[in-house]
Amino acid sequence: MSPAADSAASKRQAELLKQEGNAFFKKDRISAAIDAYTGAIALCPKVAVYWTNRALCYKRRNEWVRVEEDCRTAIQLDSHSVKAHYMLGLALLNKDELAEGIKELEKSLELGRGAHPASYMVEEIWQELSKAKYIEWENLSSERVRQLHKLKEACKEALRNYNSLDNPPAYVPEEQLNELEEVFRKARKSDIPTEVPDHLCCKITLDIFRDPVITPSGITYERAVILDHLHRVGKFDPVTRETLEPHQLVPNLAIKEAVHAFLSEHGWAYRMR
Amino acid sequence: MTSSSSPSRKALSKIACNRLQKELAEWQVSPPSGFKYRVSDNLQRWVIEVTGAAGTLYAGETYQLQVDFPEHYPMEAPQVIFLNPAPMHPHIYSNGHICLDILYDSWSPAMTVSSVCISILSMLSSSPAKQRPQDNDRYVRNCRNGRSPKETRWWFHDDKV
Numbered sequence: 367m368s369p370a371a372d373s374a375a376s377k378r379q380a381e382l383l384k385q386e387g388n389a390f391f392k393k394d395r396i397s398a399a400i401d402a403y404t405g406a407i408a409l410c411p412k413v414a415v416y417w418t419n420r421a422l423c424y425k426r427r428n429e430w431v432r433v434e435e436d437c438r439t440a441i442q443l444d445s446h447s448v449k450a451h452y453m454l455g456l457a458l459l460n461k462d463e464l465a466e467g468i469k470e471l472e473k474s475l476e477l478g479r480g481a482h483p484a485s486y487m488v489e490e491i492w493q494e495l496s497k498a499k500y501i502e503w504e505n506l507s508s509e510r511v512r513q514l515h516k517l518k519e520a521c522k523e524a525l526r527n528y529n530s531l532d533n534p535p536a537y538v539p540e541e542q543l544n545e546l547e548e549v550f551r552k553a554r555k556s557d558i559p560t561e562v563p564d565h566l567c568c569k570i571t572l573d574i575f576r577d578p579v580i581t582p583s584g585i586t587y588e589r590a591v592i593l594d595h596l597h598r599v600g601k602f603d604p605v606t607r608e609t610l611e612p613h614q615l616v617p618n619l620a621i622k623e624a625v626h627a628f629l630s631e632h633g634w635a636y637r638m639r
Numbered sequence: 640m641t642s643s644s645s646p647s648r649k650a651l652s653k654i655a656c657n658r659l660q661k662e663l664a665e666w667q668v669s670p671p672s673g674f675k676y677r678v679s680d681n682l683q684r685w686v687i688e689v690t691g692a693a694g695t696l697y698a699g700e701t702y703q704l705q706v707d708f709p710e711h712y713p714m715e716a717p718q719v720i721f722l723n724p725a726p727m728h729p730h731i732y733s734n735g736h737i738c739l740d741i742l743y744d745s746w747s748p749a750m751t752v753s754s755v756c757i758s759i760l761s762m763l764s765s766s767p768a769k770q771r772p773q774d775n776d777r778y779v780r781n782c783r784n785g786r787s788p789k790e791t792r793w794w795f796h797d798d799k800v
Contacts, residue, residue: 570713570748571654572661591654595748598714604749 380409380416387419396423414444421453433457448478452491459498468502471495479577479589479617489590492576496636503633507557518550559634566625569605570595574635575625579615583608586618649710651683658713659683662751671753673760683708686722687756695764702726704759705735706752716746718789719755727769730762734779736788737762738772743793 387402403420410416421436437454440447455470475491525542562574568588577589583606587595595604596612603610629635651659659682666676675688685706691697703722709715719742721735730738741750741758772778782791 570658572658572665572751591748594714598711599746599748602747604747607747 376409380406380413383409384416384419387423391419391423396426399423412443414440414447414450417443418447418449418453421450425453425456430457430460446477448474448487448491450474451477452487452494455498456494459494464498464502464505468495468498471498475576488577499629499633499636503636507633510557511554514550514553518546521546556631557634559632559637562628562632562635566621566628574629575621578618578621578625580618580621581606581608581610582614583610586621587615589615589617648683648707651708651712652710655708655710655712656682659708662753665751666753671756671760674756685752687752689756689760689763691726692760692764696766696769697726697763700726704756706755713748713750716742716789717752717755718742718787719759720788726763727771728763728766729768729770729772731772732775732778732782733771734782736778736782736791738793740793743789743791 383402383406387399387406390396390399390402400420400423403416403423406413406416407420417436417440421433421440424430424432424436433453434457437450437457440450441454444450451470451474455467455474457467458470459467471491471494475488475495478488478491522543525546566574568575568578568591569585570591571588573588575586575588578586579589579592580586581592581603583603585603585605587604592604592615593612596610601610602608663678663682667678670676673690673692675690676685679686687704687706689702689704691700691702693699702725705720705722707718709717719737721731721737723735725731725733725735732738737759739758739762741747741755778791782788
């Protein structure tokens with residue numbers, strides 16, 4: 367690519383091609399959109415959005431190898447691209463690279479939080495991330511359960527052998543067996559689905575927080591949902607009814623950390639009902 | 640007034656659906672006392688049985704509340720009415736419509752079916768007399784063609800009852 371290719375004229379031309387591509391995409395004319403974005407890329411290959419827009423077309427067609435290629439290029443150009451990390455994550459999950467896919471989705475969620483309340487992608491990213499995390503948890507927890515069961519049986523066997531040294535053979539006091547059961551029950555506890563604690567759930571969605579924000583009254587809500595409330599219902603705090611303006615919302619980082627800690631211990635909480 | 644009072648219904652949004660499933664799960668674990676709801680497969684309409692609290696005018700009497708959820712619940716209030724026969728109460732019309740601010744202007748998305756039920760029961764419990772609102776006949780006549788109470792412009796002039 368010669369330096370001239372990045373001239374003002376070709377920038378303008380590339381921008382026009384992108385708009386054309388967007389229009390085709392909206393009309394579901396995916397091939398035409400791909401051609402337009404490809405044209406834009408040829409003129410200005412350093413603009414990340416052209417690559418992510420084309421990736422979105424390939425995603426629509428389930429051409430995941432191409433999605434991955436375009437997203438990787440986009441990330442090299444703009445490491446903060448929410449969409450590039452998001453679609454790369456999906457592409458990786460699609461070829462069963464669970465851990466890598468999750469990493470990319472987490473990255474995009476982190477970048478997407480709070481950033482553009484208008485083009486809100488957090489919920490969509492969260493849904494995909496949850497599905498992947500839940501599968502990961504199912505795999506890990508069934509392995510843990512298997513291991514614990516094996517260990518428990520081995521412990522019982524050891525108790526029997528130990529006690530049989532001076533007791534009637536194979537006799538183990540009931541009490542010891544109960545205590546052993548209790549120890550293993552506790553070890554399994556965090557893998558047994560229960561309820562997510564209320565303080566980690568939004569008072570409106572009743573669901574675990576994705577992007578918690580706190581109001582001047584001290585109540586924490588899901589960002590997208592409280593913004594929707596202020597827009598549709600009225601400018602007041604839903605719990606305390608005190609006046610509330612969108613700019614008064616502040617990220618609640620402590621709760622965000624608490625959610626993160628809870629989820630890393632209790633993967634079942636990713637389950638979508 | 641039964642099915643004719645149902646609002647024109649759009650399917651629940653995803654947020655509404657999620658939220659109602661959570662409310663339902665919570666209700667099943669700990670329903671508000673005095674209320675019974677037998678789960679049906681219709682998430683969008685709950686018919687709830689309420690029993691008047693002991694020591695009040697409605698002690699031991701049972702009534703049916705019908706709760707219909709709009710597409711954008713909880714950003715919009717649910718429509719709550721009593722099915723026929725509605726309790727005799729100064730704020731409850733004979734067609735089942737309830738004059739209670741939180742169901743209309745004072746709705747907040749932080750309220751739940753459960754908290755609405757509790758408010759309605761407390762409204763019943765504090766009733767001084769079993770009688771209809773003064774403008775009952777006129778109001779009910781105006782609602783004849785199945786108008787939703789949410790379309791009424793309510794006057795909440797009396798918050799003592």
